[in-house]
Amino acid sequence: MKQIFIFISVIALFQLSCTKHDNCGPAPTSFEGKWRMIKVTDNISGFAFIKPDSIPGDVAIIFTASSTTEGTFIGNTPTNDIWVTTYFIGQNQELSIPALNITKVMETAWGKEFVDNICSAQGYYFENCEKLNIRTTKNTLCFQKQ
Numbered sequence: 376m377k378q379i380f381i382f383i384s385v386i387a388l389f390q391l392s393c394t395k396h397d398n399c400g401p402a403p404t405s406f407e408g409k410w411r412m413i414k415v416t417d418n419i420s421g422f423a424f425i426k427p428d429s430i431p432g433d434v435a436i437i438f439t440a441s442s443t444t445e446g447t448f449i450g451n452t453p454t455n456d457i458w459v460t461t462y463f464i465g466q467n468q469e470l471s472i473p474a475l476n477i478t479k480v481m482e483t484a485w486g487k488e489f490v491d492n493i494c495s496a497q498g499y500y501f502e503n504c505e506k507l508n509i510r511t512t513k514n515t516l517c518f519q520k521q
């Protein structure tokens with residue numbers, strides 16, 4: 376009897392600990408608002424890079440739409456300010472950012488991930504939990520809605 380009780384307890388604990396928690400909100404429907412970069416994933420290897428704790432500050436951008444197909448964003452990296460930068464949205468979630476208007480002070484490794492990739496943006500998609508993913512030629516930049 377004791378073995379059955381232990382077995383049932385272990386199964387119950389396993390079931391409770393493995394419950395998927397997707398109650399974090401729906402996927403966003405637009406770029407509008409403030410976003411913080413939380414992860415950069417290599418498109419080929421799948422290797423994910425997150426901001427080291429040793430780097431103070433974040434990559435944060437604020438998107439403002441001027442129409443359904445274009446808009447601007449401003450923001451900052453850990454060491455630089457991003458001035459008004461234009462983006463364009465095409466069919467099938469295509470995204471183009473022709474140039475990045477940014478101050479050019481020595482950049483951190485985390486800020487460099489953004490700066491080196493954002494102008495090669497090809498597309499975007501939204502995820503649950505208020506996440507925006509911008510796919511570039513080499514990496515996918517993941518942002519969390521703020």
